[in-house]
Amino acid sequence: MTDQNLSDLLDRAGERIAAGSPPLGAMIDAAAVVRRRQRTRWTGALAAVGAGAVVAVVVGGPALFPAADSRTPPQPSTQGTSPVESEPIPPGTRLVGIGHVAIAVPEEWATNAIRCGTATRPTVVVDVTVIEGCALLAPKVHDVVWLERAVNASMFVPDRDVEIDGVAAQTNEVTCSELGNGTTSCTRTVFVPSDQASFRAIAKTKERVDEILSWIRVVDDRVAVPGFHGVNDSEQDDDAGEHYRQALQAAGLAAQVNTQFVGGGKPGLILGVSPAPGTMLEPGQTVTMTEVADPRGPADLVDVEVNSVGPGNSMDYRGRTDAQLRAGTRIELELGSTIWVYGHGQGIGSLAGEISGPALALDDWREGPNYGRSWTAVARGTSELTVTITVDGERIVIGTVTVSVR
Structure with missing residues (x-):
């Protein structure tokens, strides 16, 4: 594999803010009497959250967070519970959640605005199971809250029980660390076992x-609309x-299925859902899911792309997608x-190109598998590159590229 191919694969597969309401920690410590409250029922219209979001490593630390696992975290040593007094939902917010537990974030916050696991602007992060294996130098600290199903017991050790709208939850102390660029990153987690919902906040x-x-x-x-990335990761062999x-049915939501062709894609893999994961819906509402369609023929079994570079030491890369x-x-x-x-895909070993x-x-x-699949612009003018594979002895045309050399 050449450096150019490796680059292609990697490219594809990979100040301070004043507190406006009483701090959670102060409310917990000031509480002397446990009092349960009725769960809040929402009858007004709620703004829906939009989410977008894929090869990566997941590591711990203030910038990168691991995908949640299903282990139950260790029980806190502090006995008794303290109520967490929730503030009324302010205007200009939207609810994003897991199960029946949600957080009201400002409408102007982005969704999944992260790079290398670090927020690039104030954001809520939901249904992200893998993050890029990279790091930002001197990253800025933005307000961010990560929503994860369950928790990673190696990262979250609760030290007190709390209640949120009468429902048992667990939390820990806020911890802060210096990032080395004159800024501080603080974090804390709240976990609601009944819905296996974890909320990890980060701020200055x-x-x-x-x-x-x-x-x-x-x-x-x-x-909440369930996340689908975890299903793709864990069930892609089925x-x-x-x-x-099944997850939608368990949540009390209906499913409408659309299919879409993806070259080399595994049939049944989920490409996206609408409304997006984390959106709070009424039971019985419909979630539209888009899956990879069954192949129509041998050409659908592969995903082929074109890239170019040059001349000489020039790093002017220009490429074209499968579509x-x-x-x-x-x-x-x-x-x-x-x-x-x-x-990639079935039959990709026979990938070839014909030039006119x-x-x-x-x-x-002559340095490996690119031989026979790469060409040099040797004269000004035009050539047509026809890309093919061979399946069971039959030549299958994938597509064409008209190349103009100037």
């Missing part, structure tokens, strides 16, 4: 962390779509550039 100050966590609510008459439909290739696409190259094809026209010639790269 302890007070702001407490304030963010005071936005958590229990909403009996709404339920039918991820079927497992997700563009199949539709027929054009690309302009400088004289001396190199262009190649690559991909004077602009391209078979590259003399």
Whole structure:
């Protein structure tokens, strides 16, 4: 594999804010009498949350967080419970949750605005099971809350029991760390066992962390749209779509299934759901899920892309996607550039290209699997590159690229 191919694969697969309400910690410590409250029932219209979100490693620390696991965290040593007095839902917020537990975040917050596991702006993070294996130098600390199903017992050790709208929960002390760039990152977690819902807040100050966590609510008459990335990860050898439909049914939601062709994609893999994971819906409402469709023929078994670089030491990369290739696409190259094809899926070992026209010639790269799949722009003019695979002795055309060399 060449450096260019490796780069392609990696590219694809990978100040302070004043506290506006009483801090959670202060409310916990000041409480002397346990009093249960009725769960809040929401009858007004609630703004829905939108979420978007995929190869990566997951590590601990103030910037990177592991995917939740199903282990029950160790029980806190502090005896007794203290109430957490939730503040009324302020205007200009939206609910994002897991099960019947949600947090009211400002509407202007983004969803899943993270890079290398670090927030790039104030954001709520939901249904993210893997994060990029990289690190940001001198990252800024933005308000962020991570929603995860269950908790990682190695990272969360509760030290007190609390109540949120009459429902038992667990929390720990706020911890802060210096990032080395003159900023501080503070974090704290609240875990609600009944819904296996974990909320981890990050901010510049302890007070702001407490304030963010005071936005958590229990909403009996709404339920969150389940996440689907975990199903794709854990059930992709079976039918991820079927497992997700079961999750929707268990949540009391209905499913509508659409399918979409994806070259080389595994049928049944979930491409997306709408409304997005974390959106609070009324029981019985419909979630539209889009799955990878069954292959229509041998060409659908592969995903093929085109990339180019050059000339010389130039790092001017220009590429085309599988969809563009199949539709027929054009690309302009400088004289001396190199262009190649690559991909994955069944039959990809027979991937080849056929050239017509004077602009391209078979590259003399003899350093591995690219030989026979890469070409050099040797003359000004136009060539057409026809990309094919061979299945059971039959030549299958994937698509074409018209290459203009100037």
